[in-house]
Amino acid sequence: MVDGKKVMLFWHQNYPYFCKKKMNLEKICAKVQTIAKTAGAFIAGEREKFNLADIEVKGKADFVSYVDKQAEVMIIENLRKILPGSGFIAEEGTASKTDDKFQWIIDPLDGTTNFVHGLPPFAVSIALMDGMELVLGVIYEITQDECFYAWKGSQAFLNGKEISVTTAAKTSDALIATGFPYSAMNMLDPFVKSMRYFMIHSHGLRRLGSAATDLAYLAAGRFEAFYEHGLKPWDVAAGAIIVKQAGGKISDFNGTDQFLFNGEIVASNSAYFEEFYNLVHNHLVINKN
Numbered sequence: 221m222v223d224g225k226k227v228m229l230f231w232h233q234n235y236p237y238f239c240k241k242k243m244n245l246e247k248i249c250a251k252v253q254t255i256a257k258t259a260g261a262f263i264a265g266e267r268e269k270f271n272l273a274d275i276e277v278k279g280k281a282d283f284v285s286y287v288d289k290q291a292e293v294m295i296i297e298n299l300r301k302i303l304p305g306s307g308f309i310a311e312e313g314t315a316s317k318t319d320d321k322f323q324w325i326i327d328p329l330d331g332t333t334n335f336v337h338g339l340p341p342f343a344v345s346i347a348l349m350d351g352m353e354l355v356l357g358v359i360y361e362i363t364q365d366e367c368f369y370a371w372k373g374s375q376a377f378l379n380g381k382e383i384s385v386t387t388a389a390k391t392s393d394a395l396i397a398t399g400f401p402y403s404a405m406n407m408l409d410p411f412v413k414s415m416r417y418f419m420i421h422s423h424g425l426r427r428l429g430s431a432a433t434d435l436a437y438l439a440a441g442r443f444e445a446f447y448e449h450g451l452k453p454w455d456v457a458a459g460a461i462i463v464k465q466a467g468g469k470i471s472d473f474n475g476t477d478q479f480l481f482n483g484e485i486v487a488s489n490s491a492y493f494e495e496f497y498n499l500v501h502n503h504l505v506i507n508k509n
Contacts, residue, residue, distance in 0.1 A: 245348075245355060245356055245371035245372055245373070245374075246371060246374065248302055248303075248348070248356060248371070249356050249358065249369055249370075249371045249374075251302055252299070252302070252346050252348075252356065252358045252369075253358050253360070253367055253369055255295055255298045255299065255346065256295075256344040256346055256358045256359075256360035256367065257344075257360055257367060258294070258298070259291045259294050259295050259328060259344050259360075260343075260344050260360045260362040262287075262290070262291055262294060263287055263291055263328075263329060263335070263342070263344070263362055264362050264363075266287045267287075267335060267338065270285070270287065270335075270336065270338075285332070285335075285336065287329060287335070288311070288312050288328050288329045288332060289312050289328075291328035291329055291344070292310055292311070292312045292326060292328035294328075295326055295328055295344070295346065296308055296310065296324070296326065299324050299326075299346070303322050303324075303348075305320060305322075306320050306321075306322040306323065306324055307320035307322065307323045307324070308323065308324050308325075308326065309323055309324070309325045309326070309453055309454065310324075310325075310326040310327075310328070310454065311326065311327050311328065311452065311454045312328065321350065321351060322348060322349070322350055323348070323349040324346065324347070324348055324349075325346070325347040325348075325349060325453050325454050325457035325458070326345070326346050326347075326454055327343075327344070327345040327432060327454035327455060327458075328344060329342060329343075329344065330342065330343045330344070330345045330359075330430045330431065330432040330433070330454075330455060331343060331428075331429050331430030331432075331433065333429060334428075334429045334430060339429070340361075340363035340364070341361050341362075341363055341364070341428055341429070341430050341433040342361075342362055342363065342429075342430055342433075343359050343360055343361045343362060343430055343432045343433050343436070344358075344359070344360045344362065345357075345358075345359050345432040345454060345455070345457070345458040345459070346358045346359075346458055347454075347457035347458040347460075347461065349457070353372075354372075354457060354460055354461040354480075355371060355372040355461070356369075356370070356371040356372065356461065357369065357370055357371075357457065357458030357459065357460070357461040357462045358458055359432045359433065359435070359436045359458050359459060359462065361430075361433050361436065365379075366378060366379060366436075367379055368383070368436040368439060368440065368462050369462065370439075370461055370462045370464075370465035370466070371461075371465075372461070372465075374465055375465060375466075376439050376440075376462050376463075376465040376466035376467075378436075378440055383439055383440040383441065383466055384439075384441060384466050384467050385438060385439060385441055385444075385463070385466050385467045385468040385488075385489035385490070386441045386444055386489050386491075387489065387491050388444045388489065388491065388492055389491035389492050389495075390492065390495060391418070391421045391422050391492075391495060391496070391499070392421060392422065392423075393423070393444070394422045394423060394443075394444035394445055394488075394492060394496070395422065395423040395424055395426065395442075395443050395444055396418050396422050396423075396424070396425050396426070396443065396444065396445045396446070396447075396496075397425070397426050397427070397428065397434040397437065397438065397443045397445070397446040398415065398418075398425055398426075398427055398434075398446065398447055398448055399427060399429070399431055399434070399448040399450075399451075400427055401449060401450050407449055407450075407504065410503050410504050411449070411503075411504065413503055414447075414499070414500065414503035414504060417499065417503065418499075426443070431446075431448060431451055431455040431456055431459065431485075432455060432456070432458060432459050434446045434448075434459070435456065435458075435459025435460065435462065435463050435487060436459055436462060438459075438463055438466075438468060438487055438488070438489075439459070439462045439463045439465075439466035439468060440466070444488055444489055444492055444496075445486075445487065445488035445489070445492060445496045446485070446486075446487045446488070447485060447486045447487070447496075447500045447504075448484075448485055449473070449483055449484045449485075449504065450483055451483050451484070451485060452483070453480050453481055456479065456480065456485050457480060459487075460479070460480065460485075460487070463487050467489065467490055468487060468488060468489050468490060468493075469487070469488060469489075469490050469493040470485060470486065470487045471485075471486050471497060472484040472485065472486065473486060473500060473501055473504050473505050474501065474505060475497060475501065484504075486500045486501075
C-alpha cells in the first residue's frame with residue numbers, strides 16, 4: 221500500500237530535480253529571443269518619437285524613461301508565461317520577487333544614455349539563473365537587429381549562426397572594450413592609468429556605452445577583451461553566459477566568479493585571459509588601496 225504522505229514528501233523534496241530534467245533550455249531560449257525582439261521593436265518605435273523631456277534622472281549620467289519601464293513590464297509579463305512562479309532581478313524594479321529557484325535577470329534597455337541621444341548601440345538583455353548558476357542568455361542589439369544567445373551546454377549564436385571568441389593571445393594583438401565610470405570616482409585615477417596602458421600597448425580601446433553589447437561583441441570575436449567596474453547584475457548576466465559558451469573566460473578583478481553581484485568584470489578569450497586579468501588586477505586592485 222502506498223503511503224500518500226511519503227509520496228508527497230518525495231515529490232516536494234525532488235521537485236526542483238524533476239523541473240530541471242523537464243526544462244528544455246533550447247526551447248526556452250527560442251521563446252526568450254522572441255520576447256527580446258518584441259521589446260526591441262517597441263523600443264525602436266519609441267525612439268522615433270522620443271523627447272529628451274521624457275527622461276528621468278536616477279543619478280549623474282544615469283537615466284531612465286517610460287520606454288525602459290514599459291519594455292520591462294512587457295518582458296516580465298511574457299517571461300512569467302514561460303516559467304510561472306519564477307523570480308526577477310530587473311533594473312527598473314517593476315518586479316522584485318527574488319526568492320525563487322529560477323531568477324530572470326533583465327535589463328530592458330542597456331545603453332539608455334545612447335538611446336536618449338539617438339546613438340547606437342542599445343540592447344535588450346535577458347538572462348536566466350538556476351540557483352546561482354547562469355543557464356541562459358539573450359542579448360538583442362536593436363540598432364543592428366542582431367540577436368546573440370546561448371544556453372547551458374550549447375554553442376553561442378548570432379542570428380542563428382555559431383560564434384566564438386578569437387584566439388589572440390597577447391595585448392599587442394587585442395582590441396579592448398571598456399566603460400567609463402560615472403560613480404565610484406575613487407577609482408578614476410587607476411582606471412585612467414589602465415586606459416593609458418591599453419591605449420599604448422593594444423590595438424586600441426572602445427567604449428560603446430552598453431556593457432551587454434560589449435560582451436556580445438567579445439563572444440562574436442569583435443573584441444578580444446572587456447573590463448569595467450560599477451556594473452549591476454543585469455548589465456552582465458546574459459553576456460556572461462554567452463561569452464562562456466563562445467569559449468571565453470570571466471572573473472571579477474580578484475579572479476573569483478563573483479562578478480555578477482560585486483560590480484567588477486574581466487572578460488576575454490581563453491588564450492588572452494591570464495595576461496589580461498593580471499593587467500586589470502594590477503591596475504585596479506593593488507593601486508586602488
